[in-house]
Amino acid sequence: MLARDDWTTTTITPDLVFGALELEHTERGVLPHRLPGRARAQSADPQLALAEAQPSGVRLAFRTRATAVELDTVPTKRVYPGAPPRPDGVYDLLVDGRLTDQAVVSGGDTLRIDLATGSVEHRPGPPGTLRFTGLPDRAKDVEIWLPHNETTELVALRANALIEPLPDRGRRVWLHHGSSISHGSDAAGPTTTWPALAASLGAVDLVNLGLGGSALLDPFTARTMRDTAADLISVKIGINLVNADLMRLRAFGPAVHGFLDTIREGHPSVPLLVVSPIHCAIHEDTPGPCDFDTEALKAGQLRFRATGDPAERSQGKLTLTVIRQELSRIVRQRADEDPNLHYLDGLDLYGEADSGELPLPDRLHPDAAAHRRMGERFAALAFGEGGPFSGEGA
Template sequence: MTVELRTVPLVGGPVELRGALNLEITQAGVMPCRLPAWTKEQYQEPSVHGVTLMPSGVRLVFRTDARALEFEVLTSTGQLYSDPHPRPTGMVELMVDGTLAGRQQAPVGNVLRMAGPGAAQRLIPGEPGTVRFAGLPAGMKDVELWLPQQTPTELVALRADGDVLAPLPDGRRRWVHHGSSISHCIEADGPTGTWPVVAAALGGVEAINLSLAGNALLDPYVARTIRDTPADLISLKVGINIVSLCAFRLRTFGPAVHGFLDTIRDGHPDTPLLLISPVSCPALEETPGPTVTGPDGRLAALGDPADVADGTLSLAVVRAELARIVATRRASDPHLHYLDGRELLGPDETEDLSDGLHPTAAAYRRMGKRFAAHAFATDGPFR
């Protein structure tokens, strides 16, 4: 006997959308956005908005006794003119009672064709597609539907062959994290394979990932967002974009970090806050940016190591400055902590940087386990 699937409201109903701080209403449905709407007018680069629409860490959460679910979405993915196929859309993953119960490739919808990264885009409109998960366990269960971390995804419809109820409070602490592409984790093997999600699962906390690929630049609107977002734990991974884009010199970097922390502390004066320096990146350890992608597809630095003496930033200088800032502030802020990012991925593991910058999927999972072992240890900053 076939049971009819019923449509479940995506907004204003039992389903909670977690990991997004804004919903944009679209012609197709709703688009999750990881930064509030008010920040959009402050973006210097239009591409920033596209990164906020990539739903790393965004998931639909509910309880249900359904045995089958259908999830209709409209994705938007890029395609280079030189490439016969659009970029991979990533995975939609289903968690049931905390365990991965299914994963499917997100359907290709809209395609944005371009000559190269940052070039003008030509929209090839697409249609929504549906992923289906059947054979779910009988009885009421906790369900999470995770969106692909690398692909803007409009939510069109959710259908179930059973009752759908709001999730019950579980008492987990809320962890807000901000970082670069190395925390956004586009290269992870799925949305639950990003290192913040791996770490959150091991630490028993709820993660909100405000990481913005290519855009962890101490922007004040991000600091104000974190200030105004309820959080029990906060972490910031700072440095790689600042060096690769030559965004600061030593004279301006320290005050910018202090200002970012001051703003967060206006809303979270006593919340444990972990400041994390960059993971290993051979091209930038002693050499400043800017960076380019070389003929071999790997990161290359164009700066001159001699410029460090004049205040240009390398990763080594950034790590030393971040450690100094935390040591200075801890006299009045005992809840501020520092972690050298090389403890998450060190200089002996650079073969796991697929392009000289971004970790592989396996390395992301390893980073999550190491972060959890450090942060959630009995003597750790998030204990």
């Protein structure tokens, strides 16, 4: 047991939480949100509500001499009857920027989601305690990255030495928006989602608005990005619009222009990178909607399938191939008036050859190895020499 005589409890305040745009005070503690309340109020979509409250990229960061730190949290565990059990969300501990430990928290609430009927049942549960010990006995920067895929209420932060906010490290802030792939999908942990890996390699502070199932060109997301301080901005557009079968080509182009226009209202000259979809065989030339593969579910496997008809492309239905062509065209069209707008083909992050070597396990989301490859490639292409985020000419 750890002696408690010299332990202190630190109030969890915004200056200790990075990557969240709002902290909601609850009966049990604080709940990090990645979309502010005004944006959340403009959508009744339960998928968006679930995704934005999962703290991908959100971390507690502070300076301390403590050798032991505890964090009480209330995680929300998701259960899908008939599907393989989901692993517990992982917390990553970084000391002076290096991953030194990982842990999970038991207990918490349970969200039971029936994929066949769409019914959802919420069962409350007790808080759990995350405990990291054996930290070096010196002044150091400590980061606790919250699970990227598990809603997490923060209840109490304790340590056996004083906890202080980090001093300004002078890092650029990278604001990124995308789908479940940017959210983290099947990454191994919160610091190994492809955006987190790329941010680490680029030595920038990440604000991740990767929202599973919800990269849908929503105006409130664009306004959130407009109003969020950032030095670098990227938007990864495409896969959700196809698998939701949300709009046709006629609406897509103007919606992209409007999304970019809104961002530019708040960030007129910040480097802005438009990223098209990575390779996904089921939707390259077949429109959505996307649905669960029921035969795979019966066998205890989670897989997706495209249910559209390739012939419907002539009617304006979107595929990934169509979206890449349109995004490239839009960026070229705007380039003369916006020299800080750039385009990155998602196939350069994960292409057809990569899908042969590192196939998408559920036909839609990359696994841990593919996340690492994408993060390293994005860092080289965006932050590397000559890249739009390199800072050259700034």
